[in-house]
Amino acid sequence: xxxVPLQDSITVTCTPNPVTRGSTVNCxxxxxxxxxxxxxEWRFESQGLTTPISHLSxxxxxxxxxxxxxxxxxxxxxxxxxxxGSTFLTVNDRDWSQKTVPHQVTExxxxxxxxxxxxxxxxxxxxxxxxxLAPPESFSIIPSGPNKDVLYxxxxxxxxxxxxxxxxxxxxxxxxxxxxxxxxxxxxxxxVQADVVPxxxxxxxxxxxxxxxxxHAGVFRTQLNRRVPQSVEAVVAQDLSxxxxxxxxxxxxxxxxxxxxxxxxxxGNGTVPAPVYCPFKYF
Numbered sequence: 001x002x003x004v005p006l007q008d009s010i011t012v013t014c015t016p017n018p019v020t021r022g023s024t025v026n027c028x029x030x031x032x033x034x035x036x037x038x039x040x041e042w043r044f045e046s047q048g049l050t051t052p053i054s055h056l057s058x059x060x061x062x063x064x065x066x067x068x069x070x071x072x073x074x075x076x077x078x079x080x081x082x083x084x085g086s087t088f089l090t091v092n093d094r095d096w097s098q099k100t101v102p103h104q105v106t107e108x109x110x111x112x113x114x115x116x117x118x119x120x121x122x123x124x125x126x127x128x129x130x131x132x133l134a135p136p137e138s139f140s141i142i143p144s145g146p147n148k149d150v151l152y153x154x155x156x157x158x159x160x161x162x163x164x165x166x167x168x169x170x171x172x173x174x175x176x177x178x179x180x181x182x183x184x185x186x187x188x189x190x191x192v193q194a195d196v197v198p199x200x201x202x203x204x205x206x207x208x209x210x211x212x213x214x215x216h217a218g219v220f221r222t223q224l225n226r227r228v229p230q231s232v233e234a235v236v237a238q239d240l241s242x243x244x245x246x247x248x249x250x251x252x253x254x255x256x257x258x259x260x261x262x263x264x265x266x267x268g269n270g271t272v273p274a275p276v277y278c279p280f281k282y283f
Contacts, residue, residue: 008083009078009085012074014028014089017089019090021092027146029060029076036079038080041054041075042057044089048236050242063145064145068147071088093230106163108165113169115175123170124165128220128259130158130159134157139154151238152235153247160224166203166204206274219258227258235250
């Protein structure tokens, strides 16, 4: 048996490296020149995974799709003596700037708003909501290689909903709210009864029933699409519940920011301008 110096080890090379998430790599183990290699195990370790991935194999290569950076290690014998070698595999993010968050706008009817509103927010309002789901089409499970059984995202797992309420009962001819407004000769700038029904499309546009760009729903959608996709792109896990938890953690801040920016201008970080309209008389 030939003598193998202590400094000799298995040379591990992954090609390509670095690699973009979702691409395939081929890692190979090579002995020093003139030395025989007998492989017995491949191993992958990453701070992004809960447990290492081990593959008992005599093959001198290990290939498959990868989704997370980590250390690829080859364990075997060089001329019969135990040896090891490793290399760091770098996985880069994909460009998800063109990905979008699935977003639904719905009007809740009946609105549940009072027939005798006491403030403008009871003529119409919105709840902008978003959360992490993991339908099968949003993730993929890697079947083999250094990231075997790792789950990674292929679509944005966050879904959003804008729930709009419009007080169509109060904003109608003959309602208590309509009759509370003066018929005519109101103080300068104040609303009259003839202004009540025309306020309906103003509310619709302000809340964003048609996803108008400057509306609450429109700004929410824009900000979600600008902030959420890239924030969740790198989420990986070794089981579905963990994937959902990590997706929630990664998207929580961007969702909160989108909700803030979709608020009324002058209220915190809100950017949605108030509708230009005469002031009504409330109860």
